[in-house]
Amino acid sequence: MTATAEKQKPAGDKAPGAVPTFTVTLKIQRFNPETDSEPHWESYQVTVHATDRVLDALHQIKWEQDGSLSFRRSCAHGVCGSDAMRINGKNRLACKTLVKDVNPDKPITVEPIKGLPVEKDLIVDMEPFFDAYREVMPFLITTGNEPTRERIQSQQDRDRFDDTTKCILCAACTTSCPVFWNDGQYFGPAAIVNAHRFIFDSRDEGGKQRLEVLNDKEGVWRCRTTFNCTEACPRGIEVTQAIQEVKRALLTSRF
Amino acid sequence: MTATSSETPRVDAVPVKHSRYRRVGASRGNFELWSWVFMRGSGILLLVLVFGHLFVNLMLGEGIHAVDFAFVGQKWSSPFWQVWDLLMLWLAELHGVNGVRTVINDYTEKNSTRWVLKALLFTSALLVMVLGTLVIFTFDPCIDPSSTLSVCSR
Ligand code: SF4
């Protein structure tokens, strides 16, 4: 990080150790449902620090240049999953992407995530995404009496589904999937990841039901192992592998 | 958000804005599972069948120079090669059709286009399989009465 920071000499000489700044162009896809019939591109110039994220650049535009720019963000630290967007053609969290890492020499394109209806600018309607999520019943299902203490689980059993517990439901994976883009009927990687989290939880007893849900015509069998989801996931979840594991569980439950 | 959820629930009704994004109800059944398994199974079998076919036809004996009408007639007079070729025909056709069916599902956006393309696909598959099967089992190497082929001199 310091290496690049040293190379880019600050424009006006400041105190030693100061973070260098540079100017970048952001090309943002804008859409106002009240006036536009089609989305269009608009470019903005901002001066950012080498430590700034794309989210900071968007803030700067919204706060200092064009207050009508709309996007979602909440935590600003990669936890809430509300600011997934397509930056330079790849789905990422704006709050986890440094401007200097996405080739600031050229205009940086920022679009809403694909495959979900755009409501305004970078905001999409997440309802279809959450519908699929709800369908896999992402909650603990048990039978019998509730234990008086916590449900004990070995470290090994916990590790079995550790990867898929990390999901923050940002939709970066689902909206990077070409099968989902087509007609939005595919359950999508995120729903499968969250089903996986419970299917392989030793404390849960609803695995069978969830497998049946994902055996749907639009379920796991539509996965073409494109790996776009694994590449898009800001949490580094092995999404495609999780999908394959659900496929295997379905097969072994049959044979 | 409210605008989309207050629209009519019927999907193929008026082309409401965004309607294609709405999730249509579930459709359970094991068809896709079996089709997935079939693709793997038939793929492996086809590897054996196709390479066996190529080896026998092109490399054994005189190799490619021996392939003519008599060669085919000779082969199809044996039930073993009839079954071999029949399996190859059916598996290859079904494997291919299932692949193209998937491509159609993945790339068409409207149910009507989907339906038309699949109807064409299945008709062509039926034609190829019926004709192919017919040829394999009714093939007569001695159709020419003056044939000098060894299979016909019996
Ligand atoms: S699996 Fe990863 S990309 Fe997909 S919704 Fe969860 S955190 Fe986002």
Ligand code: FES
């Ligand atoms: S704003 Fe919460 S994840 Fe980016």
